[in-house]
Amino acid sequence: KTQVEQSPQSLVVRQGENCVLQCNYSVTPDNHLRWFKQDTGKGLVSLTVLVHENDKTSNGRYSATLDKDAKHSTLHITATLLDDTATYICVVGDRGSALGRLHFGAGTQLIVIP
């Protein structure tokens, strides 16, 4: 059973627009949640990590929130650029050490058009 669900599956926005990606999960325990960016044909690159209840993080034009009660996270991208075209993957870790498992969502494919 999929424990990390991402929505939408795909999204097309115009350059300069903002967008919001959603991640809902049922992983228990939920030690931390990380967002990755995966460019086409490339590996995953970490954007941000959220650890605590109601955490908010910011990394340039990327910002993220975590609601552990609702088991829900959002990734906001402001003023999108063509280079933001990628798949964004939500990952929930069930422990704070590598002894735990990482649970991966299937990703949201974002396409930014001129």
Added chain:
Amino acid sequence: EAAVTQSPRNKVTVTGGNVTLSCRQTNSHNYMYWYRQDTGHGLRLIHYSYGAGNLQIGDVPDGYKATRTTQEDFFLLLELASPSQTSLYFCASSVTDNNQAPLFGEGTRLSVL
């Protein structure tokens, strides 16, 4: 510079073929992982290791063997490849603390005809 290097980047083999995927990390990380990525699925863990000579079974291990020969090198072996193993394979490395992001290689695309 921290890096995870996979080879080959692309591989085509036939059903029943023997394939070895290689991964080298220069990060002095203890943990190394092999994942497969298929459309509509999140990455799924095949095997992992927490040091040279160690091997742990992941969530989808059937049809795969792995070997960690050194701290740096982790290999994935498909001894009798099947079309269901056509996939994009990623290697990753990490430190013990999962709050530090694992580092991923750029992937190996394997096609089994």
